[in-house]
Amino acid sequence: MASTCRGRTLRRSRFGCRNCKLRKLKCDQGKPQCKRCSSFGVLCNFMPNIPDLQPVATDTGRPLVVARGKAELQPPLMNAVWTSDASTTYQLNAKYDFNMIQVNRKLLELAFAYPFLMHASLAVALTYDRHLNGSLDCRRTLEECYHWSQSTVLLNKRLREPIEAKDKDPIWGTAAALAILTFSSPDACTPEQAWPLKPSSDSSSDLDWLRMSNGKMSLWHTVNPLRPDSLFRVMAATYAHMNSPLPEGGIDGIPSALADLCNLNESSTPGNNPYFHAAHTLSQTLELPDSEVTTGQTQLFIRSIRGPFKDLLRERDPTALLLLYLWYRKTSRSIWWIELRARAECPSICLYLRRYHKENAAVQAFLPGGDLADKWN
Template identity: 65%
Template sequence: MSSACAENALVQKRSTTQRRSRYGCRNCKLRKLKCDESRPHCKKCRAFGIACNFVFNIPDLQPITAETGMTVRGKAELQRPVASAVWTADQSTFYQLNTKCQDFLTRYYGSSLLSPGDPNMMHVNRRLLQLAFAYPYLMHASLAVALTYDRHLNTSVGSRRSLDECYHWYQSTALLNRRFRERPINAEDKDPLWGTLAALAVLAFSSPEACTPEESWPFTLSDQTDALDWVCLSKGKMALWHVVNPLRPDSVFRVMAPTFAQMNTPLPQRGANGIPRAVAALCLLHEASTATDNPYFEAAHAVAQILDLPDTRLTTGPVQLFIRSIHGVFEDRLRTRDPVALVLLYLWYRKAGRSIWWIELRARVECPSICLYLQRYHKGDAAVQAFLLDGVFAERWS
């Protein structure tokens, strides 16, 4: 059977076996899982430790306490508050920080997690910590990122999000959406809003649904609406740039202007200068190539700018250039698993994942998955195979 036929057969098989339940609970829909529809508690919710919510009076992702395993009037029983609890509140909601949460926050705001060692980010963190106590959506987003970072430190392979991560992520998103609906954005809201949007973008990227390469995109031929969901959220965040304007004079993020400048560095308009010869040949780039006539032009230039940088000098600024290049025809080719587009993403994962922790979490599963997919379905393409494990260029940018 040819590779194309094998791929089509796999698509047809998975389209029938992985179809989601139409009448499943809301929790399974939020977690993008197939619900078994067993009542009153489906197996996925019972295993995850949350109250199943076929009915509307039970909140989404509501934890069930370990002590009782029961919910009361649609809400989980609250644990006894600790003596050192701290409260965070705005005009509409509050959240009680226990000692565990305080510990995570201390590590989060004290370590400059998004850009380790960046003194500008340390300044930003101190201010965001103050704001988090007045804006619960920022507090929940911060806790979710801190918990995700802890998972990064304590797991060596892919691992699913914890219940705490899901809870704080969901709460932040729900509160943020409500905030956007309720009233216009005031000047004092802009910094906490941008901080929350940045945290949610990191969460979306660093939390793939799969734990193993065989379960991960692109090897699993899932619905295209699920693939590259982190690209959509990143674009959504940048769509609010002009509303929030992180570089305005009174913004706490103004000290990050050099990083933002790197993220928006203009790419060459023509040619293949600076792109490794092997990468240029793979992408069919030459001295007359432009973004108009070659779909890989911008992505290849973006990847080339980080490939030969020492890992210690690789920061979020140049890394984000590649994310910025995912649009138009190149994005379409990624979504349809074009082999050349996948190689560019593979090279970016291998390089960026060694320096940026939230990229590494996704790269742990998607990088091997891309390799496995290309080896299985494009094994006859020597130019593609040269960049994968055991290929002639495998060690050059490892």
């Protein structure tokens, strides 16, 4: 079959692989791997028994998974990239968001032309699958790590080159996916292994997921997700919420029990109380039904983890830890990628506070079994 493009007649290869046909590229028909599939990191599927766009692991030509500490061959992952077509898979919140679904579908189309976005999409799909399994064994599979690593390497390489307009949406989508992967993948499976119970010789490594979130936002002015031709422009309201002004004084909207815990009153400001912004942003989320909690609200609290409050968290200050604990408890019921980290860190915070601050009655009242537990958990 021939098609015309700008005065030239292009002939599609009759015996090329399906991957190249899906990506609308001319296949060189190389066997057993064509050059385009090799460079894209997928198994060439000129044979009918090989799935479309099946990722390969280094040096094997077949997917791998870690089981009982050993790398074992795994059956092909069937169309993992397409799992994001389901409304629940790449929904970042519990609330149905039509705009977000449309963005995800367009990103999937772009993934065929941008390997770093394809690898990021596969890694997030595999991470979401880990969330759905709900297993106590929360370790990342080798396949998940492979796609995460490949996406990071390829994106860093791409950022060292001039960025054209057509590259901006794939770059921003990949950066957002990497931020989710970093947050949802703590290096712990049990509370004892997790921060803050885990001994740490270097406090700068605590809350390391914040660096990835800040790194993503450093690309904002480069890619400008709200530019007129951006597919992310439909999310303008979400971005506006994420960056809405924070209160500058007083305790309006903060429950009295939380205000007392943080020593907040009408004269409190961000300058004289390190808990000020964290307490305000947490209160905005706590008053919502679980089904109404969105990524926009969660980002407000994450924004508050800076300066003196961030230092208090690293020092394992009991009040700062409790604010983070309450945020985990609320948001993890609605947002899957927060739930994956909260599985280990939320009970770790609770155990830490009970073990090392059991004399602090104000803090203990908010924990399970405390006087305020029914209202706050």
